[in-house]
Amino acid sequence: MLLRLIFLLLLFYLVFLVVRFFQSLGKSTGRSRHQPDSLPRKAMVKDEVCDIYIPEDEALKENRNGRVYYFCSEDCRKKFLNSGK
Numbered sequence: 001m002l003l004r005l006i007f008l009l010l011l012f013y014l015v016f017l018v019v020r021f022f023q024s025l026g027k028s029t030g031r032s033r034h035q036p037d038s039l040p041r042k043a044m045v046k047d048e049v050c051d052i053y054i055p056e057d058e059a060l061k062e063n064r065n066g067r068v069y070y071f072c073s074e075d076c077r078k079k080f081l082n083s084g085k
């Protein structure tokens with residue numbers, strides 16, 4: 001009688017483990033679906049010439065008086081250098 005009770009408890013415990021296993025599976029797949037990893041947060045920098053914001057990794061950089069300036073294109077960089085700021 002006691003052995004059967006223990007067996008039943010073990011059986012319930014196993015079912016509980018299986019259910020928890022599938023719940024964790026569902027959670028992990030759901031989480032990856034809700035989190036788009038195609039949108040990394042990029043640092044935006046300002047183009048001093050045409051006043052627009054561009055991603056830092058796409059910007060042209062120019063070091064001047066210990067400050068880094070960013071530009072959207074070579075044209076803007078030249079304009080800035082010619083303006084003599």
Ligand SMILES: [Zn+2]
Nearest residue numbers: 047050072076
């Ligand atoms: Zn520009």
